[in-house]
Structure formats: C-alpha cells, structure tokens
Amino acid sequence: MTLRDATADDLDAIMAIEHRSFPTDAWSAATMAAELSSPHGRYLVDEHDGVIIGYGGVRALHGSADADIQTIAFLPEHRGNGRGRALLRVLLLTAADRGAREVFLEVRADNPSAEGLYLAEGFEELARRPNYYQPDNVDAIVMRLRVRASSASTITAEETKA
Template sequence: MTTIRLRKARAEDLDTLVNLEFSVFPGDRISRRSWRDLLKSPSALVTVATVGDIVAGCTVVLLNKRTAIARLYSIAVAPEARKQGVARLLLDVVMLAAAETGACLLRLETRFDNLQAQRLFIHLGFKPFKRIPAYYEDGAEAIRYQRMISDDEIHARPESKSCHLN
C-alpha cells in the first residue's frame, strides 16, 4: 500500500512544482514567478502530496478571511500517481483549510473535457453552476463547480460559526 503524506509547500519545492505543472497541463500553467508569489502569499495555501521523496501532487487554494468563498486555484497529480487517492486526499485538506478560515463555500473551474476531474468533484459533493466559454488559452470552455463546506468541516475550525452566503 502506498503511503501518501501531505505537507505545506516550501520555497525549495519551486522547481518541482513548476515541473509538475508542465507534466500535467498542456497549457494554462502557473508560471515560475507566480509559483514563487503563491508560496509567499499569506492568502494562498499550497499543499504537496508526497509518496516517499517524490512529489505526487499539489493544490493551491486561495483563501480570504473577508469572504465566505474559497477558491481551488489549481490541483495537479503526477500522471504516475493517479488513481491512488492523491487528489481525494488533497481535496479533503483543501476543504478543511477553507473551513478553518471561515469559508462556507469552495469554488473551482475545470475544463469541459476533463471528465475524470469532473467525476471526482461530483463524487465529493461539488455541483456545476456555470459554464464559461473560451476560459482557457486554447479557447476551451470551463465548468465552474462549487461545494458547501459541511457542518463537520465547519465545526473543525477553531471559532465555529454559522455560514450565510448572500
């Protein structure tokens, strides 16, 4: 059985994150400069999943304590690490992190033709709510999903409060 460990990304992960992005996405990649900024940003949580010493995946979630909405900016799983539960584990951590900052809703976008990701998002309780034409640099459409943060996730945060979205 494969042991997947999660940790907060560090500055020394920069090259690995850039390489992972290039191995997973044909376009619309996070640039090296943007990765550097995300790793330093107090409103971005970059999490890596490792299997042994290898980075198998990562997520970037944008958190803002002034809003009840968190955004999953990116999720990437190395091709050789797929179908091992890496994405699921990363998304579980994203949902808890969002709850800890007071978010009640998690949003994300995915390509209309990324059916594998869409199946996972739906399985985890995300609902599609908007289509965005020509969202990606190659002109592909995006589907925007959202998921309410569950009561269990909300109560896991230090100062539990009810969530009301306008």
C-alpha cells in the same frame, strides 16, 4: 501518502508537474511563487518516497465567506488512486477553518476525471465559461461546494490518508 505545506524550495518540482499536467496553459514560475508565499492561500505537496508527485492549493482569506481551489495536479502515474481526493479534502478543511461557507473552482471541460472527483465530493456545476482555457479553446466548468459548519469536523485527518 505524505502531505505537507509547500515551500519556496518546492517550486522547481511543482513547476515540473505543472508543465506536465497543463502543457499549453501552465502557470508561470513567478505566478506560482507568488501563490506559495501568499498569506491568503495554502499550498500542499504530496511526496512519495521523498519525491514530490503532486500539489494543490486553495485561496481562502481568513474570515471570508468564500474560497477558491486554485489548482490540483499530480504526475500521471500517481493519478486515480485517491491522492487527489485526500488532497482536496485537506484544502477544503483549510477553507472551512478560515471561515469559508462556499468553495469555488474551475475545471477544464475536457477533464472528466477531475470533474467526476469534484461532483463526488459534493460540488455542483454553476456555469460554463466558453473558451476559458487558452490557447486550447476549452470551456471551464465553474463549480461550487457549500461548506456546512459541521463539514470541517467530519473530515478527519484519518480520512485524508490514502
């Protein structure tokens, strides 16, 4: 597993995964490009044999008490083997390093694998947003993780390797 910071040069590969992962509600290339260049976030890509197979991002303003996992997606053939968990942990480290005490996210109610990952990593369900994901009319599950001061120091680089 090779995680590295995403760059503007990665946009086409990220968008290909975005459209495969979220065919009906994918972000636009312009939105993703803005996310990749924002100083308030950190986006990572996962490479396998020199090919980008996944990506994820967190919006975490320096000094803010909260952060948001914006997105995590992998090519279908690379799901279910710990890569998403490793990527999530690095994003959580980023949020903690920037001062976040809580991390929020929304996950599609029809994605039990992602919901299970977040629950296993300590997120709790706060609420549901009915019909949030359009045009599919799928609810969003709003989740939160309380970040303990020691959390960042307990997730080491070694633990993020799959």
